[in-house]
Amino acid sequence: MRRREVLAGAAAAGVxxxxxxxxxFRAFGVPGSKKDLGIAQAVAQAAVTPHFLIYWFQEGGWDGxxxxxxxxxxxxxxxxxxxxxxxxNPSWSAQLxxxxxxxxxxxxxxxxxxxxxxxxxxxxxxxxxxxxxVVSSHLGNxxxxxxxxxxxxGAYSHSLSDFRQPDERTVMQAFCEAYxxxxxxxxxxxxxxxxxxxxxxxxxxxxxGYYEKLGPAYANTIYxxxxxxxxxxxxxxxxxxxxxxxxxxxxxxxxxxQNFIKDKNSESVAAFASAVQTxxxxxxxxxxxxxxxxxxxxxTLRADFNVQPADEQTSSTSVNGNPARTKxxxxxxxxxxxxxxxxTKGLSIGFFIESQQIRGFDTHAGRGGVISNKGQTNQLSMMxxxxxxxxxxxxxxxxxxxxxATGKSYFDFTTIVLCSEMGRMMSADAQxxxxxxxxxxxxxxxxxxxxxxxxxxxxAFLGGTVLGNTQWGRVGTATYESIPMMPDGTLDPAxxxxxxxxxxxxxxSAASAVSDAGSVYATALYLSGLDSDALRAQGKGRNxxxxxxxxxxx
Numbered sequence: 001m002r003r004r005e006v007l008a009g010a011a012a013a014g015v016x017x018x019x020x021x022x023x024x025f026r027a028f029g030v031p032g033s034k035k036d037l038g039i040a041q042a043v044a045q046a047a048v049t050p051h052f053l054i055y056w057f058q059e060g061g062w063d064g065x066x067x068x069x070x071x072x073x074x075x076x077x078x079x080x081x082x083x084x085x086x087x088x089n090p091s092w093s094a095q096l097x098x099x100x101x102x103x104x105x106x107x108x109x110x111x112x113x114x115x116x117x118x119x120x121x122x123x124x125x126x127x128x129x130x131x132x133x134v135v136s137s138h139l140g141n142x143x144x145x146x147x148x149x150x151x152x153x154g155a156y157s158h159s160l161s162d163f164r165q166p167d168e169r170t171v172m173q174a175f176c177e178a179y180x181x182x183x184x185x186x187x188x189x190x191x192x193x194x195x196x197x198x199x200x201x202x203x204x205x206x207x208x209g210y211y212e213k214l215g216p217a218y219a220n221t222i223y224x225x226x227x228x229x230x231x232x233x234x235x236x237x238x239x240x241x242x243x244x245x246x247x248x249x250x251x252x253x254x255x256x257x258q259n260f261i262k263d264k265n266s267e268s269v270a271a272f273a274s275a276v277q278t279x280x281x282x283x284x285x286x287x288x289x290x291x292x293x294x295x296x297x298x299x300t301l302r303a304d305f306n307v308q309p310a311d312e313q314t315s316s317t318s319v320n321g322n323p324a325r326t327k328x329x330x331x332x333x334x335x336x337x338x339x340x341x342x343x344t345k346g347l348s349i350g351f352f353i354e355s356q357q358i359r360g361f362d363t364h365a366g367r368g369g370v371i372s373n374k375g376q377t378n379q380l381s382m383m384x385x386x387x388x389x390x391x392x393x394x395x396x397x398x399x400x401x402x403x404x405a406t407g408k409s410y411f412d413f414t415t416i417v418l419c420s421e422m423g424r425m426m427s428a429d430a431q432x433x434x435x436x437x438x439x440x441x442x443x444x445x446x447x448x449x450x451x452x453x454x455x456x457x458x459x460a461f462l463g464g465t466v467l468g469n470t471q472w473g474r475v476g477t478a479t480y481e482s483i484p485m486m487p488d489g490t491l492d493p494a495x496x497x498x499x500x501x502x503x504x505x506x507x508x509s510a511a512s513a514v515s516d517a518g519s520v521y522a523t524a525l526y527l528s529g530l531d532s533d534a535l536r537a538q539g540k541g542r543n544x545x546x547x548x549x550x551x552x553x554x
Contacts, residue, residue: 014216015181015216015218015267015268015271016181016249016252016268016271016272017180017181017182017216017217017218017271018181018182018183018184018218018271018272018274018275018278019184019185019217019218019237019275020217020218020249020271021249021271021272021274021275021276022184022237022275022278024249024253025275025276030276031253031256032253032256032257032260033257035257036256036257036260037273037276039257039260039261039269040260040269040270040272040273040276041273049413049529050179050349050403050413051175051179051349051413051414051415051528051529052343052349052350052351052410052413052414052415053171053172053175053349053350053351053414053415053417053524053528054339054350054351054352054353054394054414054415054416054417055151055171055172055351055352055353055416055417055419055524056332056353056354056387056391056416056417056418056419057148057151057191057352057353057354057355057419057420057421058354058355058361058383058386058387058418058419058420059144059148059191059196059354059355059357059358059359059360059361059420059421060144060196060355060357060358060359060360060361060362060363060420060421061140061144061147061361061362061363061420061421061422061423061424061453061454061457062121062361062379062383062420062423062424062457063099063119063121063361063363063376063379063423063424064138064140064420064423064424064454064456064457064458065098065119065423065424065426065456065475065480066098066099066102066107066119066120066121066379067118067119067121067122067383067423067458068118068119068122068134068135068136068458068459068460069136069137069138069423069456069457069458069474069475069482070110070117070118070119070122070136070475071110071475071477071480072109072110072477073096073098073426074096074098075096075097075098075102075103075374075375076090076095076096076097077097077098077100077370077371077373077374077375077376078374078375079095079371081371083442084442085442086434086441086442086445091430092367092428092430092434092445093427093428093429093430093431094427095427096426096427097367097370097371097375097376097426097427097450097451098375098376098426099375099376099377099378099379099380100373100374100375100376100377100378101375101378102120102375106120106123106380107120107378107380108120108123111123113126113129114129114130114469115469115470115471116129116132116134116469116470116471117136117471117474118134120380121379121380121383122383124383124384124387124388124389124392125387125388125391125392127392128391128392128395128462129468129469130468130469131395131411131462131463131466131468131469132460132461132462132466132468132469132470133460133461133462133466133467133468133470133471133472133551134458134459134460134470134471134472135458135459135460135461135471135472135473135515135519135520135548135551136458136471136472136473136474136475136482137472137473137474137475137482137483137484137485137491137514137515138456138457138458138459138473138482138514138515138516139455139456139457139482139514139515139516139517140420140421140422140423140453140454140455140456140457140517141421141422141455141517142422142452142453142454142455143453144196144198144359144362144421144422144453145160145194145196145198145199145209146160146421147421147422147517148191148196148210148421149209149210150421150516150517150518151171151419151421151517151520151521152170152171152172152210152352153168153169153170153171153521153541153542153543154171154517154518154521154522154532154541154542154543154544154545155516155517155518155519155521155543155544155545156518156542156543156544158542160199160204160208160209161203161204161208161209162208163207163208163211164207164208164211164214166214166539167539167540167541167542168211168214168541168542169214169215169219169535169540169541169542170210170214170221171521171524171525171543172187172189172219172221172350172351172352173187173214173215173219173220173221173541174215174219174525174530174532174535174540174541175219175349175350175524175525175528175530176215176218176219176349176350177215177216177218177219177540178530178535179349179350179528180218180219180349180350181216181218181267181268181270181271182267182270182271182273182274183274183346183347183348183349184237184274184275184278184347184348185222185233185342185347185348186218186219186348186349186350187218187219187220187221187222187348187349187350188222188223188224188338188339188342188348188350188351188352189221189222189223189224189351189352189354190223190224190225190327190329190330190335190351190352190353190354190356191223191327191329191352191354192223192325192326192327192328192329193209193210193211193212194209194325195325195326195327195358196319196325196358196359197317197318197319197320197322197324197325197358197359198319198320198322200322215540223328224329224335224338224339224351225328225329226312226314226328226329226330226334227295227296227297227312227330227334227338228312229328230295230296230338230342231292231293231295231296232292234290234292234295234347235292235293237278252265252268260272274346278346290345290347295341296334296337296338296341301337301340301341301397302337304337304393304396304397305333305334305336305337305340305390305393305394306333306389306390306393307333307334307337311330311331311333311334312330312331312334313330314326314327314328314329314330314356315356315357315358316358317357317358317359319358319359325358326358327354327356327358329354329356330356331356331385331386331390332353332354332355332356332385332386332387332390333389333390333393335351335353335354335390336353336390336391336393336394339351339353339394340394340397340398343398343410343414344401344410355382355386355387356386360382360386361379361382361420363376363377363379363424363451364449364451364452365377365449365450365451366446366447366448366449366450367428367445367446367447367448367449367450368446368447370450370451371446376424376426376450376451377451387418391416391418395411395416395462398410398411398414399411408464411463411464412464413464414463414464415461415462415463415464415465415466415524415527415528416461416462416463417459417460417461417520417524418459418460418461418462419459419460419517419520420457422453422454422455422457423453423454423455423456423457423458424451424452424453424454425449425450425451425452425453425454426450426451426480427450428448428449428450428452430445430448433445433448456475456480456481456482459515459520461523461524461527461551463527465527465528465552465553466527466551466552466553467550467551467552467553467554470551472485472489472548472550472551473485473489473491473514473515474491474497474500475500476495476496476498476499476500476501477498477499477500478499478500478501479499479500479501480500481500482500482514483495483497483500484508484509484512484513484514485512485513485514485515486509486511486512487511487546488550489548489550489551492508492509492512493506493509494506494507494508494509494512495508515545515548516545517545518543518544518545519545519546519547519548521543521545522543522545522546522547522548523547523548523549523551525547526547526548526549526552527551527552531547532545532546532547533546
C-alpha cells in the first residue's frame, strides 16, 4: 500500500486534471470571475489537436498465416495415411495443416485488394483497407502473458514479476498522460491482468505484471467493464468529494488569474474549462449531453453495433487448472459502442478493446485430431464476430460524426491498432520422436500439437494519420518466416522478396529488422503526435523499439 501511495503522490504533481477540478468544484464551488472563465474557454479552444487511440486486441493468438501474413499452402490434413505409418510422403515434419475447409469458399487462399494481400480471416475487413496499413513482417511472443504485456508496455529488458517502476508506462498510460488531463475518464480498458489464467495471483501481487496506476492519476487504467458498471461510475462523478489534491488546487486557485495566463499551465486551464462544463451539466443531472442512466441504451446506436442483451453479459474460463477467471467485460460490439459514446460525449480518449473470451483464439490441436477434423480449428466466425463486424460499425460511426466545427470527423483524429500476442503454427517437427526409436512413436506423433504459439505474426493500423491501402513486409512463400524490413519499410534486399530465402552470397542488412510489439507501441504514439524516444528520456515509458514512421501519411 505504501508503494502505491508513493507512486500516486509522485504522479499527482504537475497538471490539474478535469477530474481533479470536478472534485474541487463539488466541495468548494467554481472559483474565478467571468473574465477567468473566458480565459479558460479561450485556452481550451486553442488547445492541441484532439487525439484518440484505440487498441483492438485478439487475445489468444490469431492464425496469422490466414490473416495478414498470408501464405498459400496445401492442407495435408486431408491426406489419407494408413494408421501406424511412420514415413509418409510428405513426411510428418514437412506436412502443413491449414484450417478446416481451406482452399474452398469462404476459406479462400490469399487474395489481393488494392495494395494489400490478405488471408481469408481478413476478408471481413476489406471495406476498411483504403484506410489501413498492414504490417506483415511482425514478431509475436510465444508466451501469452508475456505477449500481452509487450503490447501494453513495449520492448525493453523487464521481468513480469518485478514491481513496476515510476518511469514505466503502458502505451495507453503514455498517451493519456499527454492528452487526457481535460477529460473526466481518459483511459478505458476492457481487460484484466491475469485474466488469461496463465499466472498465479499469489505470485503476481498488485504492482507487478500489468500495473494500472502508473503515470499521473488521470492516465491510470479504468476498467470499462459492463454498461451497467459504467453508468454507475458516471453517476458517481456527481458525488465527488474533496481529497488531498485540493491542497495543490487551492494554491493554484489562490492566484487563479495569473495562473490562467501562464503558458505552462495551459493543460490545467483547458482541464478547468472542461470541468466547468461538466460540473454545470451535472447540476442539471447530466454530463454535457449525457444522462448517465441513458448511456449505451439508444436503440438506434445499439442496432448500428448489433448489440443484443446477451452481448452485455460477462463470461469466465478456467485455464491450466487455475480458478475460472473473467475480464468482467461484454462482447466487443458492446465495448465498441461504449467507446464511441465515451469519445463523442467528451468523456474519454484512450481505449483498449479486447476479445471477451479468455483464450478464444488459442486453438491448440493435436496432429491426430487435426487429421480427423480434416483441418485446424477455423477462426473465421470468431474473427468476424470479435473484430470485423464491430470494428466496421465503429469506423462508420466515427467517420459520420463531425468533431465540433473542425470540418473533420472523429475518425480523422483517431488511431486504431489491430494486433494479437502471437500467431499460430501449422506443423510440428516429428524427427526427434522418430530418432528416439520409441515403440509408441506413432502415438507420440499423433499427439503433437500442430497449432502451437508462433512468433510469425502481423499487425495493422487505421486512422486519420495512417497511410491507407499499404502493406509493409511479408512472409516468405518458402520459409514461412518474416522478411526483415529496412527503416523506410522496404524489404531487406538480401532476401528473395517472394520466397523469403536469404540470397546466395548475401547477408542480412544491419539496418533491417522485423517489427515487434514495441514497434507497434512507438508507431501508435507517433501517429498520435508523440515521440516514444522523447517520452523515454522524460521518464514516461521505457520502450526502445523505433516507430515505423513510413506508416504515417506524408
